[in-house]
Amino acid sequence: MTSYSKSIVISVLALLITYNAIAESRLTQAPSCRTRPDVVGRCFNVHGRLSVYNGTPSIRLWPIGSKRLLGVLDPTDISSVPGRPVLPDDIKQKLDWNKDVFGDFFVCPLSRKQPGRMQTICLDSGKHLNVREHKMVNR
Numbered sequence: 001m002t003s004y005s006k007s008i009v010i011s012v013l014a015l016l017i018t019y020n021a022i023a024e025s026r027l028t029q030a031p032s033c034r035t036r037p038d039v040v041g042r043c044f045n046v047h048g049r050l051s052v053y054n055g056t057p058s059i060r061l062w063p064i065g066s067k068r069l070l071g072v073l074d075p076t077d078i079s080s081v082p083g084r085p086v087l088p089d090d091i092k093q094k095l096d097w098n099k100d101v102f103g104d105f106f107v108c109p110l111s112r113k114q115p116g117r118m119q120t121i122c123l124d125s126g127k128h129l130n131v132r133e134h135k136m137v138n139r
Contacts (some may be wrong), residue, residue, distance in 0.1 A: 033108045033124035043108040043124065046070065050091065050101040050126075051134065057120065059086060059095070061105060073110055073120040087123055094131045103129040 034043055048063045050072075057071035072086055087095070094101050107121040 033106075033122035036108065036110075036122060038110055039108045039122070040112055041109045043106060046105045046107055048102070048105060050095060050103075050105065050123075052095060052097050057118075059123075060118075061107065061121065061123070064102075069118050070107065071118045071120045072123050088125055091123065091126050091129065094129060098134050099131050100134050101126070101129055101131055103127060 033039070046061060046063045048061050048070075050059065050061050052058055053060050057073045059072040061070040061072060062068070063070065086092075091101060103126045105126045106124045108124060110120040110122055111117075113119050
């Protein structure tokens with residue numbers, strides 16, 4: 001094999017390795033909430049508190065200053081266990097039963113607003129995230 005042939009083989013192998021690495025990284029990333037086919041309206045920003053609740057959906061977003069809760073839902077997983085499709089990794093790592101995450105969240109509606117009903121959303125991203133200890137409220 002000539003040195004020219006060796007350089008071509010090495011170049012092709014390098015391209016294949018690079019392509020494989022790019023393909024794997026795309027598979028491990030969560031798909032964007034914005035591109036989901038079940039989004040029913042325009043995506044929007046919410047300044048609020050993200051918390052874990054008992055019940056379905058277990059992850060809920062309270063828009064600060066409102067009396068509403070938005071349910072973070074993954075329709076492919078009825079249990080709504082916090083996982084890659086439900087929350088972006090940077091938010092998932094901060095949230096648990098004892099911690100709330102405050103910030104500016106970009107969400108997309110999966111159901112339409114109805115008085116007296118929780119609207120379901122998917123959570124695309126969050127900025128200015130601030131983690132605080134969850135405070136139990138006795139009613």
